[in-house]
Amino acid sequence: MARYLIRRLNLFLATSLVLFLVMFIATGKFPVEHTFALTGLQSPTSQELAQIEQDYQLDSSQAHQFFAYLQQRLSGNLGISATSQNPVIDELTAVLPASFELGIVAGLIALVLGLPLGVLASLSKHKITQHTIMAITLTGYSIPVFWLGLSLSLWFGVQLGWLPISGQINLLYDIRPVTGFLLIDTLLSDSQYATSAFIDALLHIILPAVTLAVLPFTVVVRITRAAMISIMEQTYIKAAEARGLHTSVIVLRHALPNAFIPVLKNLGLMLGAFASYAMVVEVIFSWPGVGAWLVSGIYQRDYTVIQGGILAVALIIIFLSILIEVIHTAMNPLSRKELYAAN
Amino acid sequence: MPQIKIYQEDHIPSPMSRIWSAFTDNPFAFAGLWAVCCLLLLALFGPLIAPYSAEHQDPLALLLAPSWEPTGTVEHFLGTDDLGRDIFSRLLHGAHLTFGMALAIVITALLLGFIIGSISGMMKGLKSSILSHLLDALLSIPSLLMAILVVAVTGPGLGNVFWAVGIALTPQFVRAIHQAVHEELQKEYVTAAKLDGANSLQIFWYVILPNIMDTMIIQTTLGISAAILDIAALGFLNLGAQAPSPEWGAMVSQGLDNLLTAPWTVTIPGVAILCSVLAINLVGDGLRSALSPIRS
Numbered sequence: 001m002a003r004y005l006i007r008r009l010n011l012f013l014a015t016s017l018v019l020f021l022v023m024f025i026a027t028g029k030f031p032v033e034h035t036f037a038l039t040g041l042q043s044p045t046s047q048e049l050a051q052i053e054q055d056y057q058l059d060s061s062q063a064h065q066f067f068a069y070l071q072q073r074l075s076g077n078l079g080i081s082a083t084s085q086n087p088v089i090d091e092l093t094a095v096l097p098a099s100f101e102l103g104i105v106a107g108l109i110a111l112v113l114g115l116p117l118g119v120l121a122s123l124s125k126h127k128i129t130q131h132t133i134m135a136i137t138l139t140g141y142s143i144p145v146f147w148l149g150l151s152l153s154l155w156f157g158v159q160l161g162w163l164p165i166s167g168q169i170n171l172l173y174d175i176r177p178v179t180g181f182l183l184i185d186t187l188l189s190d191s192q193y194a195t196s197a198f199i200d201a202l203l204h205i206i207l208p209a210v211t212l213a214v215l216p217f218t219v220v221v222r223i224t225r226a227a228m229i230s231i232m233e234q235t236y237i238k239a240a241e242a243r244g245l246h247t248s249v250i251v252l253r254h255a256l257p258n259a260f261i262p263v264l265k266n267l268g269l270m271l272g273a274f275a276s277y278a279m280v281v282e283v284i285f286s287w288p289g290v291g292a293w294l295v296s297g298i299y300q301r302d303y304t305v306i307q308g309g310i311l312a313v314a315l316i317i318i319f320l321s322i323l324i325e326v327i328h329t330a331m332n333p334l335s336r337k338e339l340y341a342a343n
Numbered sequence: 344m345p346q347i348k349i350y351q352e353d354h355i356p357s358p359m360s361r362i363w364s365a366f367t368d369n370p371f372a373f374a375g376l377w378a379v380c381c382l383l384l385l386a387l388f389g390p391l392i393a394p395y396s397a398e399h400q401d402p403l404a405l406l407l408a409p410s411w412e413p414t415g416t417v418e419h420f421l422g423t424d425d426l427g428r429d430i431f432s433r434l435l436h437g438a439h440l441t442f443g444m445a446l447a448i449v450i451t452a453l454l455l456g457f458i459i460g461s462i463s464g465m466m467k468g469l470k471s472s473i474l475s476h477l478l479d480a481l482l483s484i485p486s487l488l489m490a491i492l493v494v495a496v497t498g499p500g501l502g503n504v505f506w507a508v509g510i511a512l513t514p515q516f517v518r519a520i521h522q523a524v525h526e527e528l529q530k531e532y533v534t535a536a537k538l539d540g541a542n543s544l545q546i547f548w549y550v551i552l553p554n555i556m557d558t559m560i561i562q563t564t565l566g567i568s569a570a571i572l573d574i575a576a577l578g579f580l581n582l583g584a585q586a587p588s589p590e591w592g593a594m595v596s597q598g599l600d601n602l603l604t605a606p607w608t609v610t611i612p613g614v615a616i617l618c619s620v621l622a623i624n625l626v627g628d629g630l631r632s633a634l635s636p637i638r639s
Contacts, residue, residue, distance in 0.1 A: 015483060018477060018481075019483070019484070022484075026495070026496055030495060031497075031498070138624055138625065138628065139621060142620035143617055143620075144575050144592070144613060144617060144620070146579045146592070146595065147595060150599075150609055150613075154603075158603065272482065272483065272484070273569070275485040275487075275488070276486050276487035280580065283580065298491050301495070306491060310484065310488050314484045317483045321483065
């Protein structure tokens with residue numbers, strides 16, 4: 001296992017290096033002054049210019065420049081935003097928690113609703129139930145997320161007036177950021193309006209989270225169903241049935257843990273698409289997360305924000321997908337066997 | 344009249360005809376295939392049958408409701424937008440932008456992925472690992488981020504969408520084909536062919552290629568639906584097709600200003616995207632289940 005972990009760590013480092021290389025090449029190709037693309041300083045003084053040249057080694061070879069670039073970025077120097085003049089790293093840490101909050105809530109909704117529905121779809125013998133569930137999931141899989149978000153906000157937000165459709169919380173509430181996760185911060189806050197602020201934050205997250213949850217939900221239902229159907233045919237399920245166990249015990253104890261393994265694997269594969277969808281959802285619902293920040297960065301041609309955002313999001317995705325792969329291997333004895341056989 | 348059997352032998356269907364009959368047994372998949380064929384025809388001949396040009400503005404018919412509404416007229420079948428442009432004609436003109444562009448991207452990505460994936464799949468050890476993992480870094484950049492990067496370098500426009508979505512899709516093809524080739528290489532019939540003295544080119548072309556076809560077909564249908572959704576999302580964010588263009592995602596974003604007074608300017612292009620992606624996914628699903636008895 002240690003050897004496997006080292007190999008995965010190796011993969012993480014190598015992939016991140018390639019990512020930095022791609023970003024380094026792209027930075028050189030931005031249609032602005034190279035120093036501006038690197039630091040975000042619109043018109044640096046001669047002193048700053050000398051500092052930039054020294055920091056990024058602009059007068060040495062490309063390889064030296066790349067390592068200087070790597071050093072600067074890894075030490076947290078992402079430059080300053082050209083529009084707000086704040087350091088990019090500060091802005092990034094301010095917007096990341098909101099995105100994580102949205103992603104976690106959406107993922108939870110997808111898993112909590114998707115797993116039982118997938119199991120139900122696999123157990124039901126009715127053609128109509130099966131076809132309905134498959135039709136719903138296929139539609140959910142094909143729906144363009146921006147259109148779904150607009151339709152939901154038009155219907156539930158404007159026509160019925162049930163749910164707020166923009167932002168993270170009503171601006172009247174003054175919540176001190178502790179963890180950055182607004183749902184937790186409102187609970188931690190000691191103001192007398194903490195409960196109503198929490199409810200308000202909860203109402204704000206419903207529409208974006210549901211919109212974002214549609215894609216992972218459909219994938220979870222389909223994979224769970226397919227895995228359950230093949231598992232329920234296995235001999236150990238027949239043995240459990242022969243022992244007289246109740247169906248619910250068989251499903252929960254014997255089948256579901258095994259059905260969860262392919263679901264986990266597909267969650268890892270879906271991360272990229274999920275991140276793309278999350279960015280669109282953030283733009284539609286003006287959710288103050290990293291996606292909306294990046295898209296406004298591209299509208300204003302704020303090159304340091306673009307670089308910092310892409311680096312952060314891509315690194316997080318690389319890390320999470322490798323983490324999911326490791327968990328998948330740890331949970332799945334079969335793939336561990338393959339692993340030892342390969343070595 | 345029942346057919347008279349003269350010969351004792353049963354007719355043994357070829358693998359292709361077995362896949363075809365398994366595919367046509369599923370009515371939804373078959374309906375999807377018809378829809379995809381219609382889409383293809385529309386992408387090719389849509390501009391010819393459109394009643395108006397994409398930019399034709401009718402100042403007497405601004406924000407006209409679709410024809411089934413009491414206020415709508417049949418001249419503008421799906422209504423008009425805020426500049427009096429006929430939505431039906433714009434959809435037809437946009438079909439080859441959204442659907443045709445998606446096809447072009449997927450074909451390019453498939454070719455590139457096929458070449459890189461099969462070379463890296465046939466090789467062993469470090470070289471293979473470097474080639475396949477090199478693109479894994481690109482795989483981890485979501486398509487939208489890749490598009491933002493491309494737009495940052497070259498500026499927005501429909502041509503850049505081609506590169507953005509193409510760069511994001513190619514690694515998926517490389518990975519899928521690499522894995523398929525790698526898996527087939529471990530199997531015994533490949534060893535048998537090797538013992539017969541086939542060189543690696545022969546093994547790849549005659550032994551492995553027919554067996555990875557199904558993976559490639561499935562990956563292609565997945566790729567087309569993902570490409571359509573990406574192109575539309577980029578158009579919606581104004582990073583892809585620009586304002587007067589009748590690309591379907593851009594049409595949604597142009598209708599956004601009138602969302603409350605004229606919801607059909609947003610709904611109808613959205614339904615068009617949904618239907619085309621749904622049709623492709625139906626075909627992909629049908630193909631997957633038709634191919635699965637052979638795969639397992």
